Amino acid sequence: MSPQPPLLDVRDLVVRYGATTAVDGVSFSVDAGETVGLIGPSGCGKSSTAAAVLQLRRPDSGRVRFDGTDLTTLGEKELRKVRPRIQPVFQDPYGTLSPRRRIRDQIAEPLRVQGRWSRTTGPGRVEALLGMVGLDASHGERLPHELSGGQCQRAGIARALASDPALLVLDEPVSALDPSLRAGIVNLLLDLQEELGLGYLFICHDMPVVRHFCDRVLTMHDGRLTG
Template identity: 75%
Template sequence: MSHPLLDVRDLVVRYGPVTAVDHLSFSVDAGETLALNGPSGCGKSSTALAVLQLRRPDAGEVRFEGRELTYLTERELRPLRPRMQPVFQDPYGSLSPRQRIRDAVAEPLKVHGRWNPANGPARVTELLDRVGLDPSCGDRRPHELSGGQCQRAGIARALASDPRLLVLDEPVSALDASVRAGVLNLLADLQDELGLGYLFICHDRAVVRHFADRVIEMREGRPVPT
């Protein structure tokens, strides 16, 4: 590629008089994990929302696959959204409690016009298998799964639209140590297999130094020397 998968320049996010992200710049290549590390309130999650254009930045550039996103309308963003997917901290909160896991994983395929009744169910089963879930988990609802299983289902849902970038916002902080290791190993295997780029947001310095290729330490919306 002649350009990074994700290229962020001078990003600014404000909430009224408070500057949550203050002229932050970074890039992420395909197959690379960049971690944003720092305490609560340092601007990590605000950066993630701005990258995904779920919260429009107040200034700066966000380029994905070479295309500037900040000036696009929601209609223009729609075809790009399948290629940059979030995985959130709370595995139960990110899935509808009323939906079976199988339906939750199938939903992105339907929303983005990729559902085919002939092979859609097989695609869902393939996704569940890819993240290490028994197909029988597809018939359960989130409250019937463990936290680790639920987070794996959330990853399967993110993979359904064939993304190039995953924005992982504290994806293992709600899990105990043994389950956390399994999910991190899964993410590493998926990256190797699919060439995904990861923007990995985590407050645990030991986790990011083990998992990430590069780390940006943040305080008050800015990078700080390490």
């Protein structure tokens, strides 16, 4: 039996901003159920790589193949169909969510936008997503500023899971949290991966977290992978 192709396969990725090459010929892959860490100093190109994987920034050259489809060849209409399956979780949990909308409504939003909302099953789905990340229904009634940083990041993860993704791009998801809260979020992500078979691209600069969390670690410097 031939091995399964990688969930994400990035080849010869190049991202430029004017005369600056932020990502210079980067290649890597992520399998379903695998966590690949991407580490390196500030400004080395990690977040630009994540933006290209998410197609928030179109690469100047190279290939980003997700589940067998080269995303760099798709137009915006086709990308909208694929994007729910590749979801980001960003560093600042409060900046990710709207400060004026209740948590439950923000978790429901992907279901509504993607045409998967039902008045009969939607509220139960939102409550189930809250439970998956260690929150209860009462947290769904609150605004982001009424939650702790760890609770707010959990809500952001629940919102990402509402799209039924196969891959999460985790861009420094614990670096804004107190050390006492980081382990809780990392353990939550491990549990979700085991339950849902998610692939993770994990961008981080905290080596103890990376060693605990990642199956493989890639090191980036000046836009290139060095190890």
